[in-house]
Amino acid sequence: MTNPPETGRSRDSAEATGRRDRSQTTDRQDPSATTDRQDPSAVTGRTPDIDTDTTERSTEQVSATSGGATRKPGSVSRRALFAGVGGAAAFGVAAGAGGMAAFGAEAPPAATDAEDIVDLNVTVPFYDQPHPAGVATAPQRYTVYMTFDLAATALTQDLQVLLARWTAGIAQLMQGESIGAVEPDRPDAVATDTGEAEGLGPASLTVTVGLGPGIFTDAYGLADKRPALLQDLPRIPGDQLQEEFTGGDLSLQACADDPQVAYHAIRDLARMVTGTAHTRWAVMGFGRASAGPGQQTPRNLLGFKDGTRNITEAADYDRFVWLGEDAGWMSGGTYQVVRKIMMTIETWDFDRISDQQQIFGRTKLEGAPLTGQAEFDTPDFAATTAEGDPVIDPTSHIALAAHENNDGVKILRRSYNFTDGMNPEGLLDAGLLFISYQNDPENFVTLQQKLGRFDLLNEYIRHVGSAIFAVPPAPRTGGYIGQALFE
Ligand SMILES: C=CC1=C(C)c2cc3[nH]c(cc4nc(cc5[nH]c(cc1n2)c(C)c5CCC(=O)O)C(CCC(=O)O)=C4C)c(C)c3C=C
Numbered sequence: 001m002t003n004p005p006e007t008g009r010s011r012d013s014a015e016a017t018g019r020r021d022r023s024q025t026t027d028r029q030d031p032s033a034t035t036d037r038q039d040p041s042a043v044t045g046r047t048p049d050i051d052t053d054t055t056e057r058s059t060e061q062v063s064a065t066s067g068g069a070t071r072k073p074g075s076v077s078r079r080a081l082f083a084g085v086g087g088a089a090a091f092g093v094a095a096g097a098g099g100m101a102a103f104g105a106e107a108p109p110a111a112t113d114a115e116d117i118v119d120l121n122v123t124v125p126f127y128d129q130p131h132p133a134g135v136a137t138a139p140q141r142y143t144v145y146m147t148f149d150l151a152a153t154a155l156t157q158d159l160q161v162l163l164a165r166w167t168a169g170i171a172q173l174m175q176g177e178s179i180g181a182v183e184p185d186r187p188d189a190v191a192t193d194t195g196e197a198e199g200l201g202p203a204s205l206t207v208t209v210g211l212g213p214g215i216f217t218d219a220y221g222l223a224d225k226r227p228a229l230l231q232d233l234p235r236i237p238g239d240q241l242q243e244e245f246t247g248g249d250l251s252l253q254a255c256a257d258d259p260q261v262a263y264h265a266i267r268d269l270a271r272m273v274t275g276t277a278h279t280r281w282a283v284m285g286f287g288r289a290s291a292g293p294g295q296q297t298p299r300n301l302l303g304f305k306d307g308t309r310n311i312t313e314a315a316d317y318d319r320f321v322w323l324g325e326d327a328g329w330m331s332g333g334t335y336q337v338v339r340k341i342m343m344t345i346e347t348w349d350f351d352r353i354s355d356q357q358q359i360f361g362r363t364k365l366e367g368a369p370l371t372g373q374a375e376f377d378t379p380d381f382a383a384t385t386a387e388g389d390p391v392i393d394p395t396s397h398i399a400l401a402a403h404e405n406n407d408g409v410k411i412l413r414r415s416y417n418f419t420d421g422m423n424p425e426g427l428l429d430a431g432l433l434f435i436s437y438q439n440d441p442e443n444f445v446t447l448q449q450k451l452g453r454f455d456l457l458n459e460y461i462r463h464v465g466s467a468i469f470a471v472p473p474a475p476r477t478g479g480y481i482g483q484a485l486f487e
């Protein structure tokens with residue numbers, strides 16, 4: 001199985017966005033009106049609350065596919081203009097391998113090019129992909145991450161309808177479309193789309209849906225569908241978890257190269273949960289702290305390059321990230337672990353540089369291992385100084401986390417910096433929204449158990465939030481995320 005990170009320069013087909021079905025929808029509905037028990041099949045594969053204006057424009061669209069790159073002249077997208085540098089010509093030529101192309105030498109370029117210039121007109125494919133969007137997708141610059149708890153009154157069918165509505169909404173949002181009328185015709189009507197993304201491009205938006213352990217219970221008749229390795233994470237040494245940033249029955253990870261596009265997606269999707277679920281916690285992240293193929297390695301808020309040694313090879317995705325065919329309905333999906341990690345930034349900023357570099361086992365500017373010269377040099381954990389001391393401290397972050405020292409185990413990190421402003425003490429309230437994907441959550445647990453006990457970095461960080469979710473495979477055209485749960 002070849003499972004490339006989809007750098008996604010193609011647009012889904014008209015069928016994939018459910019436009020045909022929507023053209024049959026003439027009535028405008030409020031997406032938050034989920035309190036009525038609905039027939040999920042009435043929602044499947046289409047957005048139930050699309051206004052006719054949008055539908056008309058959608059059916060006009062002409063797919064100008066050039067390999068994986070697709071642009072739609074006269075398109076419905078909120079902004080028709082090409083933004084940024086590197087525009088259509090560059091994509092048309094470079095992305096010939098398509099959204100599902102094998103990656104490596106022939107891979108389409110990442111969402112950002114070598115100069116890290118963002119094109120806000122790029123879309124990422126959603127339907128009919130081998131894997132869910134937003135995992136292997138080259139990390140976009142911003143995220144809005146939100147979790148939800150199902151309401152005590154929610155029935156299985158409510159969950160089913162919500163997943164169907166989310167799916168249809170996500171498909172449109174990822175195309176850069178609104179999910180309905182911003183300015184309804186009837187003066188007494190409530191807008192379906194909140195409108196703040198009007199005029200903005202798709203910005204490589206992906207929305208990744210997670211299903212928490214709490215939904216796989218007898219209460220929803222889903223106990224026998226529980227993904228084999230999905231269970232609450234154990235307590236890990238050093239955890240200082242706070243209830244308000246922990247857990248959740250459902251999660252949405254929206255990532256985009258425009259923060260307002262990510263925010264808009266979450267806002268519109270969160271409106272749909274009314275009556276079925278409640279928001280639980282959210283984090284707005286910026287400055288992706290991991291790199292995809294072709295992307296420069298970004299920096300975390302401690303000033304170090306983060307993401308240098310991450311999963312990049314297709315074989316490693318298959319081995320460590322994607323669930324195989326033996327995973328039944330979750331085949332092609334993965335497990336998402338999220339940790340809200342606070343940093344004591346002011347203290348860190350007064351630490352001497354040699355100490356900072358010892359903590360990570362890398363240099364600050366270049367990001368080279370202390371045993372090497374350049375960022376991508378392989379660390380030599382056995383190297384010693386003239387005095388016989390290890391060059392890379394065995395309790396440094398990389399020595400503890402590296403696959404060489406963990407029976408070959410790797411995880412895919414897809415983290416973001418975040419800030420919540422100031423805390424009550426007047427200190428910077430910021431840190432890392434650590435997000436990892438793995439086909440066995442135990443791989444995260446094993447690493448974090450070591451890091452939580454021994455990592456020199458622990459003096460400057462605090463894990464205050466934690467959650468785990470199963471991420472189902474990508475939906476098929478006409479279907480919805482997690483559909484197999486209800487069959
Ligand atoms: C349990 C997994 C991990 C947590 C939690 C974690 C937190 C965390 N990491 C940084 C900064 C860096 N991490 C780096 C490397 C790295 N980190 C993990 C795992 C966790 N990090 C792994 C598996 C690795 C790769 C190790 C290797 O193979 O060498 C680096 C070095 C650059 C890089 O390779 O990405 C930095 C910097 C912070 C700030 C943080 C919590 C706030």
Ligand SMILES: [Fe+2]
Nearest residue numbers: 306397401413
């Ligand atoms: Fe790390």
